[in-house]
Amino acid sequence: MPVWLRDCRWRQSASAVYLSLPVPGVRVTPSNIFCTDQYLKVSVPPFLFEVFLYAPIDDINSTAKIGNGLIFFTLYKKEEAMWDSLSLASDNKEKLQCLRQDAVLKAHEKAKAETEAKKVTKQKHKRYALEATMKLEEAERKRIEELKEKERQKVTKELELWKKQQKDAEKQNRVQQELLPQEVEQLKEKKKEKMNKTRISNEGTSKTRLQPTKGCHGSSSMFSENLKEEQLPAPRSAATIKINFTSRVFPTPLRESRVAEEEEWLHKQAEARRTVSADMAELEDLKEEERNPDWLKDKGNKMFAMGNYLAAVNAYTLAMRLNNKLPLLYLNRAACHLKLRNFHKAIEDSSKALELLTPPVPDNESARVKAYVRRGTAFCQLELYTEGLQDYEAALRIDPENKTIQTDAEKIRHVIQGSMQDS
C-alpha cells in the first residue's frame, strides 16, 4: 500500500499555482512525475501523491523543481482566475477513476503526437540533407566537366595552330623545291669558284694549310639529303638465317594446349607403369622375363601375327594380372577375341580399353580409334548394327580422313536401312 503524501503547501497568483511537496528520504526523478492538464501525480515508491486540479493548466510549460527532499511545482493556469482550492472537490471514486484514465489517455495521445511530429521533422531534415549533397555533387561534376572542356578546347586550338604551321612549312618547302634546280646550279658554280680561289691562294701560301671543303659546309640542309643518298650503303648481300621453334612435349602454344588433360594422361600412364599386381603367390612360378608386362605384350603381339590367337590371349591375360592398367593390353586382346569370334569378350575388352584411354588427348588418338572400330565390328557381327554404327561414327569423329572406316560405316548404314525396309 502506497503512502499518500498529503502535506503539500500551495499558493497561487492570477496566472500560476505554486505547489511545494516534501518527499522525504527518496530520490525523485522526472519519470516519477506524471502531469496532464488537469491531473498531477507523483509516484515515488512507497510514496504516492495525486491531485485533480481545480482548473486546467498549461502542462507543457509548467515546471517542477526537484531538490532537497522537496518538489516545487510551478503550474501555469490556462485561464487567469483565482482558484477556490487546489483540487476538485469530489468524493465520487468512479469519477476520480474516470478522470485518472482520461488523464492517462491524454498523456498517451500527447506522446503519440510528439513522436509523429518528430518523424515528420526528421524526414524533412533528411530530404534537405539529400538535396544539399546532390547540389554539391552536381557542382563538383560540372566543375570537372568544365575543366575537361577547357582542356579540349586548348588542345584543339594548339592542333589548329600546328596544322597552320605544317601548311606554311609545306608551302615553303614547295617554293624552295621549285628554286632548287636553279639554286643547285648557282651553288655548284659558286663551289667551283671557291675551290679555284682557294687552290690559287694555297699555291701562293704555305703548303701546310689544310683544304677544307668550304663549299659543302655552306650548303643548306636540303642538299645534305642529296649527299646522304649518295652515301647510302649498298643493299645487304642476301643471306638466310635458319630457325627452329620452342619444342614442347606436346607442341602447341599455351592457348591451344589442353595442359590439364595432357598432364593427367601422362600421369596416368606413369602410374600404370608402376602398378604391380598384388597377386604374387601364383606368379612366383614365372620366369623373370615373364613378369614384365611389356615383354608379355610383345610376346602376345608376335603370337597374334603368327595366327596363334589363343596363345596371344594367354599372354595378354598374364600381363594383365601383373598390371591391369595398361589400355593397350585390353585393346590387343580385343583384337584376338575378334579373330576367335568371341564377340562378347571383344566388346568387353574394347570397352575396358576405352575406359583406360581417358582423358582423350591427341597422344592416345590412334588407340581410341582402334578400340571403337574393334568394338563396332564385334557389335555388327552380333547383328547389333545400331550400336556398331555408333562406334564407327565415334571413330570417324576422331579420324575423319580414314577411308576404310568411312566405307565400313556406309556399309553398316545400308544394312540398317535394308533391314528396316524388310521389317
Next chain:
Amino acid sequence: SGAAGLERPQLVLHTQQALNYTLFDCKWVPRSARLLCLGSAARGTGVLQLYELRGARLALLREIEKPKPIKCGTFGATSLQQRYLATGDFGGNLNIWNLEAPEIPVYSVKGHKEIINSIDGVGGLGIGEGAPEIVTGSRDGTVKVWDPRQKDTPVANMEPIQGESKRDCWTVAFGNAYNQEERVVCAGYDNGDIKLFDLKTMSLRWETSIKNGVCSVEFDRKDIGMNKLVATSLEGKFHVFDMRIQHPTKGFASVSEKVQKSTIWQVRHLPQNRDIFMTSGGAGSLHLWKYEYPAQRSKKDSEGAEMGVAGSVSHLQNVTLSTQPICSFDWSPDKKGLCVCGAFDQTVRVLIVTKLNKV
C-alpha cells in the same frame, strides 16, 4: 579522386569516323595532319583511305581500292620528300605506293606464301642511318627483310629449318639501327617465341618464349642502340625487356605486367619520350604506361657475369573506347600527344593525350 586524377594525362577523344570496311591498320602521314586507314572491304578487296584532320572532324581526301585486302603498312623506310607507303596484304604481297599516283606500285614483290601479318621500316624519314629496309612477318613462318633498291629477292630471310613445323609470325620490329652497319630485327610468333636476329652478323642473337602468342613487339627507338623492347601477348600480359645488357645464359632482364584478361593487340612508344608507351587491348581499351628505370641497370651474378636489371612499369591512364578490340594504334610523330587508333567496330578514332609534359 577528382583533383588528383586530373593531374594525370587524360586521353581525350577528339573525333571519330565510322567506316564501311574492316580496318586493320592506321598510320599518320609524316609531317602532316593526314592519316591513312588500311583495311578490307566487304567484297574482299583492299582499301586505302586518306583522311585529313580538319578542326573537329576527319575529311576524306582519297580512297584507293586494291585487289587484295591490306593488313599492315609503314612509312618507316621512305624519305620525307617521297613519303611512299609500304603495305603488306592478305596475299603475301609487299607493295610500295606513291600516294600521289597509286595506280601502279613503285615496288612490288610476292614476298610470302601467306598473309603478311606485320611490317616495319627503318632508315627513312630522316631518322637514323643506313640503308632503307622493310621487314615483313608472315603466317608462313618466315621473316624477310627487303631493300627497295633490290627487286624480287629479300636481303635477309629468317625461315624455319626444313621439315620443322612452322609457326605463324605475328609481329616484327626493327631496332639497334644506330649506325650504317648495325641493325636487328625482332620477331614474335604465335606460340610465344620471340627471336632477335642480328642483320650485321646474319645470326640469331637471342630467343625466348613467353608462353602466350606474341601480338606485338616494338623497340622504344629504332635508331639508337637497343634500349628497351616491349612484347605484348594474349591473355593480357606484356613484357618489357631491358636490352642493354645480354647475359650469356639468362638473356635480357624483363618485367611483366598483366592488364586484363583480354589480348593486348598493339604497343606503341611515344616518339617524343621513349619511356612512355600505349597498349591497346582486346576489350576496346587503351592504357598509357610509363617505364621507370631501376637505380642500377646492371648487376653481377654469382659467376661475375653482368646481367641487366629490369625496372618497373607504372600505369598512367586508361580509357575504354569501344566494345571491339583496338587492333591498331599510331602516335603522330609531329604533334606530341596526338594519336589515332582503329578498332574492329569499323571506327577510326583520333585522340589527344594531355599533360604528357608533366609526366
